[in-house]
Amino acid sequence: MKSKEIKKIGVVLRPLTPELKDGYLKVEKIFKSRNIDVLLESKSAKMIGMSGESFKNICMECDFIVSFGGDGTLISTVRKSFDFDIPILGVHAGNLGFLADLSLDELDAFVEKIIQNRYKVDERAVLEATVIKNTKEVKYYAFNDIVLTRTRVSNMIHIETLVDSQAFNTYYGDGVIVSTPTGSTAYNLSAGGPVLFPMSNVFALTPICPHSLTQRPVVLPGKYAIEMKTSEERALIIIDGQDVHELELGESVHIKLATKTVKLIHREEYNYFEVLKEKLRWGE
Numbered sequence: 094m095k096s097k098e099i100k101k102i103g104v105v106l107r108p109l110t111p112e113l114k115d116g117y118l119k120v121e122k123i124f125k126s127r128n129i130d131v132l133l134e135s136k137s138a139k140m141i142g143m144s145g146e147s148f149k150n151i152c153m154e155c156d157f158i159v160s161f162g163g164d165g166t167l168i169s170t171v172r173k174s175f176d177f178d179i180p181i182l183g184v185h186a187g188n189l190g191f192l193a194d195l196s197l198d199e200l201d202a203f204v205e206k207i208i209q210n211r212y213k214v215d216e217r218a219v220l221e222a223t224v225i226k227n228t229k230e231v232k233y234y235a236f237n238d239i240v241l242t243r244t245r246v247s248n249m250i251h252i253e254t255l256v257d258s259q260a261f262n263t264y265y266g267d268g269v270i271v272s273t274p275t276g277s278t279a280y281n282l283s284a285g286g287p288v289l290f291p292m293s294n295v296f297a298l299t300p301i302c303p304h305s306l307t308q309r310p311v312v313l314p315g316k317y318a319i320e321m322k323t324s325e326e327r328a329l330i331i332i333d334g335q336d337v338h339e340l341e342l343g344e345s346v347h348i349k350l351a352t353k354t355v356k357l358i359h360r361e362e363y364n365y366f367e368v369l370k371e372k373l374r375w376g377e
Contacts, residue, residue, distance in 0.1 A: 109140070119200075253323065
């Protein structure tokens, strides 16, 4: 991508925030002043009273997508665009995010650097989950995490886990988080899981409120695949905290790192450890 001339970009706005219209108009002006066409995603356009393009058309026609909002907006954009292998630039509309780390005030100068090929692209791992339902495979992709948890608050859940088809562990508690390196600073961190460097090829299994204190987080190399199932009751599969699916009795979910990665656009001087230090207030 870095040798390719930027001719057209797409923009996705954070939902339910029509006050982003002025910010979008500024984004549009910045790119158009450099003869770069701008396509606004149709739902975002409707929200601010403008016309737009379908998300699919944006993915097919544009050189990259600008996600304007916060980390949640970027995660949703990643998941919807994953099949199209299109890079994404996160611009935050408020506080600095782990993913949307560029402010609107910084965008003008950064676009100039993009034109000069002075930027970098991080490749981030994505989880692929496969559930077989009625002999059909259903696939889900997660940028942050996949959570298996109980269907009722009053019950604990048993989750049998296999690694490369070999028995590994049975978790008993509120559930298990399977986290990508990118998602390690989200739910995984709050549940006591490890912080993983975002460009590493690994994933973490972190138990949620385990019944036994000997149950601890585990980091697995990306070459492994896991299978998770529950024999006593149904379970919920939560994808990136945004989509919820049921795992029926007798069904299992197979989870591994996807063969493709997500490409995030950053400034040359972007430093993950500086973001980590600021967001987690380390050293204060």
